[in-house]
Amino acid sequence: MKLFACDHCGNTLYFENAVCERCGHQLGYIPERNALVSLVEAGGTWSTPAFPGESYVFCANARFGACNWLVPAAAGGDVYC
Numbered sequence: 001m002k003l004f005a006c007d008h009c010g011n012t013l014y015f016e017n018a019v020c021e022r023c024g025h026q027l028g029y030i031p032e033r034n035a036l037v038s039l040v041e042a043g044g045t046w047s048t049p050a051f052p053g054e055s056y057v058f059c060a061n062a063r064f065g066a067c068n069w070l071v072p073a074a075a076g077g078d079v080y081c
Contacts (some may be wrong), residue, residue: 004036007050018068021080028058028070036068045073 003006004013011022013036018027026036037048045055056070059081069081 004037008038013058016068017067027068028056029068030056030070046070 002015004015005011006013006020006023006025006027008025009020009023011020013020013027015029015036017036019025020027020038023038026041026046027036028039028048029036030048030051033051035050036051039046039048039056039075042055045057047055055073057066057079059069059071060079061067062069062080067081071078071081
């Protein structure tokens, strides 16, 4: 099993984590980068200090608690991972 580290506080993270248990940051998985990252919400999209300048939205299945994957925020873009 691959482990990740919170890019905000360094806590060990598991793929299934949606929130860092130490610092409380929302987490999301970016499949193109194989990275589980801490997130900051801004105007309905999410960004991460790990990859500045990139905006994401959660996969539409996140609202059911079934997915933590992020997709690039783009007008008319795909909302499923």
